[in-house]
Amino acid sequence: MPFNAEQIFGQVPVRPMFILLIPISKENSKWRHNPVVANEIPLIQYSTSVRVVSLLESNETDISPKYRLFREQGLxxxxxxxxxxxxxxxxxGTRALLEFIRIHPDVRAAGSEVHFFDKNYHRGFQWYRSHMPPTLEGQLTIEKTPSYFITKEAPRRVQMMNPSTKLLVVVRDPVTRNVYADIEIPEEAQETTQNDPLEEYTQITEEAISDYTQAASKKPEMKTFEEMVFINGTVGxxxxxxxxxxxxxxxxxxxxxxxxxxxxxxxxxxSGERLILDxxxxxxxxxxxxxxKRVVTEKHFYFNTTKGFPCLFKSEGHSAPHCLGKTKGRNHPYVNPVVLQRLRDFFRPFNMRFYQMTGINFGWA
Structure with missing residues (x-):
């Protein structure tokens, strides 16, 4: 029986939600003060062959009334x-990216990292498909596993699945990468409500390298950061x-x-830095x-002055405002600024090479 999707949408009442929060806007200078330059080299807007048909006007799951109405119509x-x-x-910043993009009504994302192309490839594509969310015609399925980028076999395996696969890579300054483990805000940032979020971000990144931080928080007897990063354990x-x-x-x-x-x-x-700041x-x-379609815009975010971090007014599975995860509150060990400078000097030529390959200057010092 023929049906009109707009008529179906009209059958579902929309409940307004009134919340007093601080939205991101052009007038909010905190979100515009951004020294991180990710676009000094013009970005190319790539075309895509993905056919997308907008099905929903808001973020809905397959158990929502609108989806039930589709099923009643035989879809x-x-x-x-x-x-x-x-x-x-x-x-x-991969987790933040996934949480942000999945609020788009035409995007469905796997709920957890599947690790198919690195650890579970032997299970086959049927197994991989079984871990994907149900989608309607026109919806895009996306999966996130950050370790794919460094897995030697992953590029060939992904190409074998679909040579037209779109690949998203979130990168941040390799010296300060992972300061906010899994985009979770350290206790220091939560305690400050007056400072500019960028200043708070810079202050914390100067004090910690989070790959080491995570391990050190679990093993107090661990070597110092200097002992880990230098062959002889000394800055020289x-x-x-x-x-x-x-x-x-x-x-x-x-x-x-x-x-x-x-x-x-x-x-x-x-840019992982820009993903946080704007x-x-x-x-x-x-x-x-x-x-x-550009559905996810500034109106979907608000600035949490306590966390110093962007949060969502509404996200998949959350009808109320939602911030990413619970803060672990780990204390970050002090890292000598001389050590950080040595690392910046070390990474600089490799970063420049990466800029040339991508055509993007990410502005890492």
């Missing part, structure tokens, strides 16, 4: 292999490139592998890249 959601992947980098010695956090920061190396299997036009590089700008680029 049933089906599980599809993802047409877009968030492949990295680890703790660069050579940076230990075999240490995991250092290796992961060599972005150009891993990108080289992906470019052997995918053209640059199928990769979108997102999420609407980065989400605009993401939606364009995926061929989506």
């Amino acid at each position: 049933h959601p089906v599980r599809q292999l993802p047409s877009a992947l968030v492949i990295g980098v680890k703790k660069g 010695s050579i940076v230990d490139t075999s240490w995991g956090p250092v290796k992961l920061g060599l972005y150009y190396k891993y990108l080289t592998r992906w470019l052997k299997f995918f053209p640059l036009s199928q990769l979108l590089f997102i 999420p609407a700008i980065e989400l605009k680029r993401v939606q364009d890249f995926l061929g989506l």
